[in-house]
Amino acid sequence: MSNERDPSDTKGLTYASYLALDELLGLQRPRSDEHDELLFITIHQTYELWFKQILHEVRGAMGALAANESWRASHRLSRVRHILKIAVAQVDILETLTPLEFAAFRSRLATSSGFESAQFREIEALFGIRNARLADLLPDEKAREVVRATLQAPSLWDATIHWLSVRGCAVPSRLLTRDVSESYEGDEELQEVLLEIYRAGGEAASILEQLVDIDEGVQEWRYRHVKMVERTIGRKSGTGGSTGVEYLAASLRRSLFPDLWAIRDRM
Numbered sequence: 001m002s003n004e005r006d007p008s009d010t011k012g013l014t015y016a017s018y019l020a021l022d023e024l025l026g027l028q029r030p031r032s033d034e035h036d037e038l039l040f041i042t043i044h045q046t047y048e049l050w051f052k053q054i055l056h057e058v059r060g061a062m063g064a065l066a067a068n069e070s071w072r073a074s075h076r077l078s079r080v081r082h083i084l085k086i087a088v089a090q091v092d093i094l095e096t097l098t099p100l101e102f103a104a105f106r107s108r109l110a111t112s113s114g115f116e117s118a119q120f121r122e123i124e125a126l127f128g129i130r131n132a133r134l135a136d137l138l139p140d141e142k143a144r145e146v147v148r149a150t151l152q153a154p155s156l157w158d159a160t161i162h163w164l165s166v167r168g169c170a171v172p173s174r175l176l177t178r179d180v181s182e183s184y185e186g187d188e189e190l191q192e193v194l195l196e197i198y199r200a201g202g203e204a205a206s207i208l209e210q211l212v213d214i215d216e217g218v219q220e221w222r223y224r225h226v227k228m229v230e231r232t233i234g235r236k237s238g239t240g241g242s243t244g245v246e247y248l249a250a251s252l253r254r255s256l257f258p259d260l261w262a263i264r265d266r267m
Contacts, residue, residue, distance in 0.1 A: 040105070058123070191266075
């Protein structure tokens with residue numbers, strides 16, 4: 001006889017049991033007696049929960065675009081932007097951790113690093129950043145496989161231009177049949193199409209602007225992350241052996257949707 005609870009049975013369901021609070025609140029396990037390590041763990045675990053939600057919303061938005069449910073896609077893209085605002089705001093809390101406070105427990109992190117966040121690598125892949133080398137550096141083989149699969153699948157931009165094509169926009173056919181595992185750097189012919197969409201206004205232009213919002217939100221988070229790391233550890237190498245601030249700063253030059261930025265000075 002199974003001991004598993006029927007999910008449809010709500011008898012005895014409480015706030016704590018529904019949210020699995022015993023398990024959740026037992027997942028913060030500092031490796032030192034330093035007061036500030038709990039904050040460091042809590043913030044990063046919260047980031048991973050938000051990353052999980054971003055993945056859920058972006059995939060949901062892509063599914064909605066494929067079904068030509070633009071209103072639903074728009075709602076989910078808007079939610080992603082709001083989550084990114086929260087991600088930026090959390091940096092304010094993390095910055096209350098002084099360099100000396102972090103140094104007091106930093107050695108306990110060993111080689112672990114935010115560089116190893118498989119979910120963030122998956123988010124980057126969904127946003128069209130095709131860098132298989134970063135997937136190869138993840139320590140867990142299952143995580144590497146997930147990220148590699150995402151790198152081979154259509155990105156949010158691919159889903160968007162297919163949706164535009166279905167709506168009758170003259171998206172170049174070569175972009176609809178391109179190898180989606182390859183990096184996309186922009187296309188001048190597509191940019192002309194995008195300009196016409198913006199000039200016409202309406203639903204399609206609104207969704208494109210939501211993508212710009214997301215791109216800007218990711219850049220804002222990257223910038224705050226860079227400055228927070230520099231403020232906390234200076235120019236030292238990251239805990240995982242990365243180049244720390246240097247690597248993070250290089251990521252600031254990376255646009256997710258280059259076509260949408262290229263047309264700005266032509267509007």
